[in-house]
Amino acid sequence: MTDKLLLEQIQPGSRVLDLGCGDGRLLARLREERGASVLGIEIDITQHHAAIARGVPVIQADLDEGLQDIPDGSFDYVVLSQTLQQVLQPKQLLEEMVRVAKRALVVVPNFGNWRIRLQVLKQGRAPVTEVLPYEWYNTPNLHLMSMHDFQDLMRLLGIEILQEIPIINHRAVERAWLANLRAQHVLYVLQRQSDPYPVSESENNAESELESPRPGSR
Amino acid sequence: MATQQETAEARQHSGVGFVQTQLATLFVPPHWLKLAGGGELGPIQVAYETYGELTPAKDNAIFICHALTGDAHAAGYYEDDDEKAKPGWWDDLIGPGRTLDTDKYFVICANVLGGCQGTTGPGSINPETNQQYRLNFPFITVGDIVEVHSALTRHLGIDQLLAVIGGSLGGMQVLEWAARFPDQLRSAICLASAAQLSAQGIAFNAVGRRAIKTDPEYKDGEYETGAGPRYGLALARMIAHITYLSDQSIEMKFGRRLQDHDTFTYEMLPEVEFQVESYLHYQGKRFVERFDANSYLYLTRAMDYFDLESQYGSLTNALGKTDARFLIASYDSDWLFTTTQSKEILRALIECGKHVSFIELKSPFGHDSFLIEIEQLQNMITPFLEQAYQSRLMESAQKT
Numbered sequence: 240m241t242d243k244l245l246l247e248q249i250q251p252g253s254r255v256l257d258l259g260c261g262d263g264r265l266l267a268r269l270r271e272e273r274g275a276s277v278l279g280i281e282i283d284i285t286q287h288h289a290a291i292a293r294g295v296p297v298i299q300a301d302l303d304e305g306l307q308d309i310p311d312g313s314f315d316y317v318v319l320s321q322t323l324q325q326v327l328q329p330k331q332l333l334e335e336m337v338r339v340a341k342r343a344l345v346v347v348p349n350f351g352n353w354r355i356r357l358q359v360l361k362q363g364r365a366p367v368t369e370v371l372p373y374e375w376y377n378t379p380n381l382h383l384m385s386m387h388d389f390q391d392l393m394r395l396l397g398i399e400i401l402q403e404i405p406i407i408n409h410r411a412v413e414r415a416w417l418a419n420l421r422a423q424h425v426l427y428v429l430q431r432q433s434d435p436y437p438v439s440e441s442e443n444n445a446e447s448e449l450e451s452p453r454p455g456s457r
Numbered sequence: 458m459a460t461q462q463e464t465a466e467a468r469q470h471s472g473v474g475f476v477q478t479q480l481a482t483l484f485v486p487p488h489w490l491k492l493a494g495g496g497e498l499g500p501i502q503v504a505y506e507t508y509g510e511l512t513p514a515k516d517n518a519i520f521i522c523h524a525l526t527g528d529a530h531a532a533g534y535y536e537d538d539d540e541k542a543k544p545g546w547w548d549d550l551i552g553p554g555r556t557l558d559t560d561k562y563f564v565i566c567a568n569v570l571g572g573c574q575g576t577t578g579p580g581s582i583n584p585e586t587n588q589q590y591r592l593n594f595p596f597i598t599v600g601d602i603v604e605v606h607s608a609l610t611r612h613l614g615i616d617q618l619l620a621v622i623g624g625s626l627g628g629m630q631v632l633e634w635a636a637r638f639p640d641q642l643r644s645a646i647c648l649a650s651a652a653q654l655s656a657q658g659i660a661f662n663a664v665g666r667r668a669i670k671t672d673p674e675y676k677d678g679e680y681e682t683g684a685g686p687r688y689g690l691a692l693a694r695m696i697a698h699i700t701y702l703s704d705q706s707i708e709m710k711f712g713r714r715l716q717d718h719d720t721f722t723y724e725m726l727p728e729v730e731f732q733v734e735s736y737l738h739y740q741g742k743r744f745v746e747r748f749d750a751n752s753y754l755y756l757t758r759a760m761d762y763f764d765l766e767s768q769y770g771s772l773t774n775a776l777g778k779t780d781a782r783f784l785i786a787s788y789d790s791d792w793l794f795t796t797t798q799s800k801e802i803l804r805a806l807i808e809c810g811k812h813v814s815f816i817e818l819k820s821p822f823g824h825d826s827f828l829i830e831i832e833q834l835q836n837m838i839t840p841f842l843e844q845a846y847q848s849r850l851m852e853s854a855q856k857t
Contacts, residue, residue, distance in 0.1 A: 254810060276810060278807065278813070284816070287814075287816060288836050288837060288840060290814075291784075291814055291837065291840045291841050291844065292840035292843070292844065293844075294844035294847070294848065296782070296812045296813050296814045297814050298803065298813075298814065298815040298816075299815065299816040299817065300815075308800050308803055308804055308807070308815075309804075309807060310804060310807060310808045313807055313808060313810075
């Protein structure tokens with residue numbers, strides 16, 4: 240379900256990086272159906288080899304150690320599906336994502352969902368649901384957030400939310416009523432705000448001015 | 458106990474069985490090899506071995522680049538090997554059903570230019586003078602080595618290799634191959650290697666060369682065959698051998714255990730008190746029996762000089778021209794060729810949008826891991842080669 244949704248977001252012929260790519264299933268589809276040029280990052284060695292067996296190029300690395308081996312802007316899209324809540328430093332990883340790619344696609348579970356709220360309210364215990372099927376002591380989920388929380392963080396980081404697609408009962412709903420209450424997952428399409436590294440006048444050399452004249456300069 | 462005949466039969470039927478080293482004569486004048494350091498060399502004899510069969514389409518050839526002191530004998534046994542002889546240096550990886558599956562692939566391994574295991578090197582006879590080249594042998598580089606191996610594959614009728622594989626100095630050759638002959642390889646596997654030797658690596662090589670040159674028997678390189686700087690060469694090997702191991706692997710293998718006594722002897726003259734000493738002496742002694750001192754000088758210098766970045770302007774320039782798929786692997790306990798160095802190659806390949814897979818393998822065995830950890834290589838290389846081969850078949854299907 241999520242794979243299909245992600246696939247639809249990606250322009251044909253793009254260069255795509257998938258963080259926590261598993262056995263490379265999504266990337267293999269992207270390559271075949273979208274003609275994408277792909278790269279995966281995966282920490283698990285068995286999954287790493289499985290991706291190689293699909294012919295998907297894959298780097299074994301720990302997302303908690305960042306993306307320092309990926310040069311700036313080397314991808315069109317970077318995908319992080321169902322993993323943000325499991326990393327140690329989600330803020331840093333999101334910043335890294337918009338550094339290495341023009342667009343970031345992030346799928347996260349929504350902790351604002353009513354079932355979770357109701358469980359906490361009624362039972363007074365850490366919630367266990369279809370989306371969060373773990374007990375508190377064995378969950379890989381370290382950082383849970385609601386849609387509002389995620390939006391706040393994006394404002395803080397200066398990352399623009401191009402699209403916010405709530406997923407309710409396995410269906411993507413473009414405009415959902417009471418989304419933060421109803422969505423189990425959310426797909427975010429993110430991009431760095433237009434001018435993340437403002438260039439000061441003195442650094443701005445003549446060559447780059449020639450290449451991209453400012454509005455009204457002619 | 459197995460009789461000699463039983464042993465021979467078992468060997469014939471395991472892996473690639475009995476093999477023979479073959480010789481090719483290339484760069485026959487006036488088609489000299491033009492050397493990076495200036496000058497020309499020819500004719501050049503190349504010692505090589507092949508395992509498996511080349512397909513009629515000639516699309517299943519894999520070239521193995523050996524490390525500093527390796528040779529063409531990568532798999533199988535020679536028929537006249539004695540019972541104690543070991544098979545080729547990567548035998549566990551090569552053979553029917555093995556990672557480099559000889560039922561499927563045609564595997565080639567050749568001794569390097571400047572070597573002393575059958576390919577023209579400083580110990581060879583210079584046809585112009587009928588004397589050994591010795592130090593009149595021209596300076597050679599990793600580029601020259603690859604130039605000769607590339608010529609060998611063309612001599613065998615192969616335009617494009619399915620894969621070029623190597624570790625350490627062999628990995629440097631793999632990278633050089635991708636840079637120098639970008640259309641000649643479909644995939645490249647580079648293990649425990651680097652785009653340039655570290656200063657630390659150069660330092661260790663320098664000590665090894667000094668050990669050889671200061672041995673009185675070195676005689677400015679003019680030693681007789683069979684004689685030569687035995688102690689200096691053994692010492693060079695002992696030093697180098699330490700750099701191939703890790704702290705942990707030495708500890709595991711020997712610890713502080715003593716060799717012949719339960720307590721210290723409190724004597725200065727005997728050289729072997731600890732087991733690790735005995736091991737290093739043994740390694741040095743064995744090495745002298747099979748390796749030539751002048752070759753060691755030439756090849757370590759070639760290794761020192763290797764620097765893909767300065768040679769091609771940048772790593773992306775060097776590796777940007779090939780469409781080969783890359784598989785890069787380092788080992789966490791390797792302090793001679795570190796993961797950081799492998800990642801430099803990785804970064805450059807990502808930057809130019811290449812198909813590249815990378816892994817830092819866990820192993821206690823240090824730099825030598827790529828010769829030891831066969832199962833890890835198998836798990837990673839088998840599917841990688843399979844995919845490289847499949848993509849080849851798909852492409853030819855599309856063309857027809």
